[in-house]
Amino acid sequence: xxxxxxxxxxxxxxxxxxxxxxxxxxxxxxxxxxxxxxxxxxxxxxxxxxxxxxxxxxxxxxxxxxxxxxxxxxxxxxxxxxxxxxxxxxxxxxxxxxxxxxxxxxxxxxxxxxxxxxxxxxxxxxxxxxxxxxxxxxxxxxxxxxxxxxxxxxxxxxxxxxxxxxxxxxxxxxxxxxxxxxxxxxxxxxxxxxxxxxxxxxxxxxxxxxxxxxxxxxxxxxxxxxxxxxxxxxxxxxxxxxxxxxxxxxxxxxxxxxxxxxxxxxxxxxxxxxxxxxxxxxxxxxxxxxxxxxxxxxxxxxx
Numbered sequence: 001x002x003x004x005x006x007x008x009x010x011x012x013x014x015x016x017x018x019x020x021x022x023x024x025x026x027x028x029x030x031x032x033x034x035x036x037x038x039x040x041x042x043x044x045x046x047x048x049x050x051x052x053x054x055x056x057x058x059x060x061x062x063x064x065x066x067x068x069x070x071x072x073x074x075x076x077x078x079x080x081x082x083x084x085x086x087x088x089x090x091x092x093x094x095x096x097x098x099x100x101x102x103x104x105x106x107x108x109x110x111x112x113x114x115x116x117x118x119x120x121x122x123x124x125x126x127x128x129x130x131x132x133x134x135x136x137x138x139x140x141x142x143x144x145x146x147x148x149x150x151x152x153x154x155x156x157x158x159x160x161x162x163x164x165x166x167x168x169x170x171x172x173x174x175x176x177x178x179x180x181x182x183x184x185x186x187x188x189x190x191x192x193x194x195x196x197x198x199x200x201x202x203x204x205x206x207x208x209x210x211x212x213x214x215x216x217x218x219x220x221x222x223x224x225x226x227x228x229x230x231x232x233x234x235x236x237x238x239x240x241x242x243x244x245x246x247x248x249x250x251x252x253x254x255x256x257x258x259x260x261x262x263x264x265x266x267x268x269x270x271x272x273x274x275x276x277x278x279x280x281x282x283x284x285x286x287x288x289x290x291x292x293x294x295x296x297x298x299x300x301x302x303x
Contacts, residue, residue: 009233013242016226021099021249023219025257026212028090033209035199036087040192042205046217047185051178054221060176067183071170078164079184080191085157092150094260099250100139100270101154106240106277107132108162110284116166128280135272138265181224241281244274 003011030039055061066072090098107129114121121129140151171180196202205213230239247270254260262270 004234006234006238009230009235009239010242012226012230012233013239014245016223016230017243017246018249019219019223019226021095021246021253023216023223024090024099024250025095025253026216026219027087028095029257030209030213030216031087031091034203034205035196035201036084036091037192037194037196037199038203038205039087039213040083041189041196042210043213043216043220044185044189044192046214047220048182048189050217050221051182051185055176055178055182058176058178060178060182062175062179064183066175066179067187069172069175071167071172072175072180072183074167075164075171075180076184076187078160078162078167080188081160082157082164083188084191084195085153085160089150089153089157093148093154094262094266095254095258096247096250096260096262096270097139097148097151097266098154099247100266100273101136101151102158102161103244103247103270103273103277104132104136105158105161105165106243107273107280108158109165110280112162112166113169117169122283125280125283128276128283132273132276132280135269135276138269138272141265177228235285238285241278244277247274 027036027039027043067076086098086102089101110121110125111129113119136155140148140155168180230242233239251262254262
């Protein structure tokens with residue numbers, strides 16, 4: 001039986017989140033053996049070869065001056081800043097905690113779109129954004145005994161990633177997505193080389209470490225491609241909630257690989273973030289229905 005577009009897209013999104021979370025697990029594991037600048041460099045070299053070959057095969061290569069197109073440059077800055085802050089955080093935080101904080105990204109993008117792009121946001125979605133940030137505060141726990149300053153780096157990563165995603169919306173459509181990914185990979189890899197020595201210099205990796213970082217690059221490429229296929233398969237409002245499966249993978253891999261057991265406050269905060277995000281997705285879907293119905297002269301329910 002053929003899968004519906006939304007179901008197929010949802011499966012692609014779930015596979016993408018699994019790939020990204022397994023990549024995060026490898027990155028966290030390697031960060032105990034080398035500094036994260038070296039992780040960015042070695043993993044990035046593999047990714048450049050893989051993504052470059054794919055971009056060349058699909059005819060997606062464009063002049064390097066594309067990097068100086070303002071939205072592209074802003075996206076690259078957001079990606080580099082988000083990657084550095086995320087790797088610094090994940091090196092010192094449980095995988096599930098970092099993943100839970102990152103799940104607030106859709107809410108911060110909605111906030112950024114309302115402030116920077118003047119997109120309309122109703123009072124219900126404003127409440128969802130507020131509730132999501134309460135969930136983040138419960139996980140971060142500023143000013144109490146369970147506070148970990150590296151949680152702030154995860155929040156910095158969310159801010160940079162929001163800039164990245166908002167800038168992506170402004171990139172001209174004639175620039176292929178794959179080439180943007182290729183440019184981003186080159187700049188992130190270069191950033192890893194730049195911060196390598198300030199973070200402690202080069203550590204000779206074992207063959208096993210190199211193999212794991214190569215696998216990490218494959219997982220990143222798999223994740224990106226699955227996201228693209230997911231978003232092209234069905235309705236974004238139906239597919240986007242499946243990005244929260246990343247938190248389930250983070251809980252599972254955090255326990256199996258690192259022995260991390262989340263405490264009750266982390267579970268509570270993560271639950272609030274996920275529920276807030278799901279409600280925001282729901283309200284966005286309702287809003288699009290109302291706009292479409294208004295444009296067609298039909299009431300919102302289509303009757």
